[in-house]
Amino acid sequence: MLFVSCTIIVIFILTFYIWHQMESIRIGYEIGKLEEKVLTLGRQVDELQAEKSSLLSLDRVEKIAKEELNLVEPKKEQLVYDEFIP
Amino acid sequence: MSIFYQKRARMRIIILGFFFMIWLVGLTIRLLQLQVFEHPRLKTEVLEQNQNRNTIHPKRGTIYDCTGNILARSLPIQSVFFSPFKGEPSHLQLEKIKKLKKILNLSENELQNIYKRIKRNASFIWIKRKVDPEQEEKVRRLFLSGIYFLEENKRFYPHGKLAAHLLGRVNIDDIGASGIEYKYNSVLEGKKGEHLILRDAKKREYRFEILKEPEAGKDLILTIDETIQYYAEKELEKAMLKTGASWGTVIISQPSSGEILAMANYPTGDLNNPPPMPLLLDRNKAIHHNFEPGSTFKIITASAALEARKVNLNDSFDCSKGFIRVAGKTIRDHELFGVLSFPEVIIHSSNVGTIQFGQLIGEEIFFKTIRAFGFGQKTGIDLPAEEKGIFRPLDNWTNISASSLSIGYEISVTATQMLQAINAIANKGFIISPKVVKKILNSPDIATEKPYRRRIISERTALLLTSILQKVVQRGTGITARIRDYKVAGKTGTTQKFDPSIGGYSSTVHTSSFVGFVPADNPVLSMVVVIDEPKGPYSGGEVAAPVFREIASLVLRHLHIPKQEEQLNTIIAEGRLRQVER
Numbered sequence: 186m187l188f189v190s191c192t193i194i195v196i197f198i199l200t201f202y203i204w205h206q207m208e209s210i211r212i213g214y215e216i217g218k219l220e221e222k223v224l225t226l227g228r229q230v231d232e233l234q235a236e237k238s239s240l241l242s243l244d245r246v247e248k249i250a251k252e253e254l255n256l257v258e259p260k261k262e263q264l265v266y267d268e269f270i271p
Numbered sequence: 272m273s274i275f276y277q278k279r280a281r282m283r284i285i286i287l288g289f290f291f292m293i294w295l296v297g298l299t300i301r302l303l304q305l306q307v308f309e310h311p312r313l314k315t316e317v318l319e320q321n322q323n324r325n326t327i328h329p330k331r332g333t334i335y336d337c338t339g340n341i342l343a344r345s346l347p348i349q350s351v352f353f354s355p356f357k358g359e360p361s362h363l364q365l366e367k368i369k370k371l372k373k374i375l376n377l378s379e380n381e382l383q384n385i386y387k388r389i390k391r392n393a394s395f396i397w398i399k400r401k402v403d404p405e406q407e408e409k410v411r412r413l414f415l416s417g418i419y420f421l422e423e424n425k426r427f428y429p430h431g432k433l434a435a436h437l438l439g440r441v442n443i444d445d446i447g448a449s450g451i452e453y454k455y456n457s458v459l460e461g462k463k464g465e466h467l468i469l470r471d472a473k474k475r476e477y478r479f480e481i482l483k484e485p486e487a488g489k490d491l492i493l494t495i496d497e498t499i500q501y502y503a504e505k506e507l508e509k510a511m512l513k514t515g516a517s518w519g520t521v522i523i524s525q526p527s528s529g530e531i532l533a534m535a536n537y538p539t540g541d542l543n544n545p546p547p548m549p550l551l552l553d554r555n556k557a558i559h560h561n562f563e564p565g566s567t568f569k570i571i572t573a574s575a576a577l578e579a580r581k582v583n584l585n586d587s588f589d590c591s592k593g594f595i596r597v598a599g600k601t602i603r604d605h606e607l608f609g610v611l612s613f614p615e616v617i618i619h620s621s622n623v624g625t626i627q628f629g630q631l632i633g634e635e636i637f638f639k640t641i642r643a644f645g646f647g648q649k650t651g652i653d654l655p656a657e658e659k660g661i662f663r664p665l666d667n668w669t670n671i672s673a674s675s676l677s678i679g680y681e682i683s684v685t686a687t688q689m690l691q692a693i694n695a696i697a698n699k700g701f702i703i704s705p706k707v708v709k710k711i712l713n714s715p716d717i718a719t720e721k722p723y724r725r726r727i728i729s730e731r732t733a734l735l736l737t738s739i740l741q742k743v744v745q746r747g748t749g750i751t752a753r754i755r756d757y758k759v760a761g762k763t764g765t766t767q768k769f770d771p772s773i774g775g776y777s778s779t780v781h782t783s784s785f786v787g788f789v790p791a792d793n794p795v796l797s798m799v800v801v802i803d804e805p806k807g808p809y810s811g812g813e814v815a816a817p818v819f820r821e822i823a824s825l826v827l828r829h830l831h832i833p834k835q836e837e838q839l840n841t842i843i844a845e846g847r848l849r850q851v852e853r
Contacts, residue, residue: 244430
């Protein structure tokens with residue numbers, strides 16, 4: 186009886202150990218994938234920020250405002266100053 | 272079994288054993304040969320074929336303007352290289368390269384270089400560096416053995432030509448070649464890393480190991496304001512196209528801190544598609560070009576005279592002849608004046624009057640004042656290869672030098688030096704070194720260039736000059752720099768250029784300039800405008816001062832500087848002037 190119990194316990198411990206090892210490896214792979222994803226997303230953020238900066242270039246914005254939207258420069262009397270920033 | 276058969280079986284065993292022994296000895300010898308005698312050579316060959324140690328290029332730091340807009344950023348990009356198999360016939364290697372010729376737009380020169388490398392049995396050959404994603408995709412689809420990709424970084428300037436001369440450029444290896452990119456290369460570039468790739472016999476990667484982590488470069492925050500830079504470049508370009516001048520530069524700064532808000536040059540070029548002659552982008556006229564300042568230098572002469580108390584505001588000078596003879600040479604005014612008071616000499620930019628009070632100063636005091644304003648020495652701006660101008664030592668002065676210097680000749684300055692000088696007036700006597708880098712991000716241990724700040728003239732002199740320079744703009748040569756609702760202080764300059772072919776000053780080729788600050792009583796911006804060799808109108812008042820007005824109007828609006836009450840300010844300024852005089 187004792188032998189059977191010990192065997193079951195040893196088998197259980199071994200099974201748990203193997204499962205733990207497998208899980209560790211699986212999680213390790215997952216972490217690796219996520220780290221790669223973070224890196225890729227970081228690069229995408231960098232690229233998108235640069236693209237945003239490029240799209241908001243003042244010469245481009247001015248060109249669109251004047252040529253496509255027919256906007257004009259404000260006249261001096263139309264300017265209102267709301268705060269003083271030295 | 273009979274004895275005959277027993278003997279035959281034994282013989283067979285002996286023969287078999289003999290051959291087995293021979294095979295075993297042969298095998299041992301071969302193993303010894305491979306594993307011991309030829310081991311180093313074979314190991315090297317295996318590593319050459321199956322192991323790649325590659326450099327990991329660090330990400331170069333980003334450059335931001337003072338409001339956080341990106342001015343330069345490195346983005347990952349693929350480069351194509353060829354690593355042939357050991358012993359691969361060269362005609363097969365050449366065929367692979369020919370397949371890439373059209374996709375990668377390889378020039379004949381590039382192809383010849385690749386062929387040369389193949390013939391030399393090189394194990395690593397660049398095919399094309401920094402290729403477009405579309406080209407990369409097309410090459411990948413060919414599945415050519417021995418063709419690999421290596422990730423590098425490409426510098427991207429989101430605003431193209433904006434602040435091109437100031438930012439500078441990098442070379443193919445991402446090393447700064449000019450401007451900020453060059454000056455702060457060690458900060459921006461980071462540290463290279465290294466990785467190891469192991470491949471099996473079928474060239475499949477089975478191990479990737481980073482041997483050394485790369486260290487990304489530090490980010491920089493500049494003092495430049497993208498919007499102000501844009502205004503400066505736009506207005507400068509307009510003026511250049513209108514006047515047909517050969518080049519022009521505009522520098523705008525915040526006088527109290529010496530921070531450069533904009534530094535524009537024309538002609539310029541797109542940093543993402545550099546012109547065939549990239550030197551155009553390497554020469555930043557604002558710091559690299561010396562020119563004779565002409566009448567803008569009268570500010571320094573007046574400072575020296577006031578500081579040494581050699582003149583009073585009530586002193587008058589006879590300019591009625593329209594010329595003055597100094598050491599046998601005749602120097603003329605641009606128009607006829609009568610008797611002018613000291614302020615009127617500056618207001619109307621009379622050469623005759625300026626030379627008269629310049630002669631009162633004394634050479635030594637005048638020399639010291641010019642040096643104190645920083646002429647003949649670098650301003651210390653954190654940009655590479657700054658010129659220090661040409662200012663002769665006192666011992667080398669001739670008997671006409673003091674007179675020439677008093678009207679801005681016999682001295683060469685940079686636009687940055689002129690800006691520093693006008694800032695000293697705006698700062699009520701304190702000179703401050705200009706700077707373009709505000710901060711290095713995430714790097715408290717790396718300091719930017721330390722600015723200096725020291726008094727060079729008294730507050731009295733600075734205030735008196737400010738009030739005179741206001742009048743230059745209100746009713747003098749700088750009237751075209753007037754801005755409605757704001758008090759502007761400034762001075763025009765028109766210089767005849769030296770023509771080596773005639774051995775004297777040309778009467779047809781000029782440099783026009785304007786230096787000034789606004790609002791005069793509490794300056795938030797100072798500016799220098801230099802336009803070289805304008806066609807048609809050429810005076811500083813006609814060419815450079817309007818550029819100041821246009822840019823300053825836009826910048827004041829951008830900075831939300833409220834309108835000033837003209838009447839009130841005039842009273843305050845006059846009151847302060849009278850108070851200072853007393």
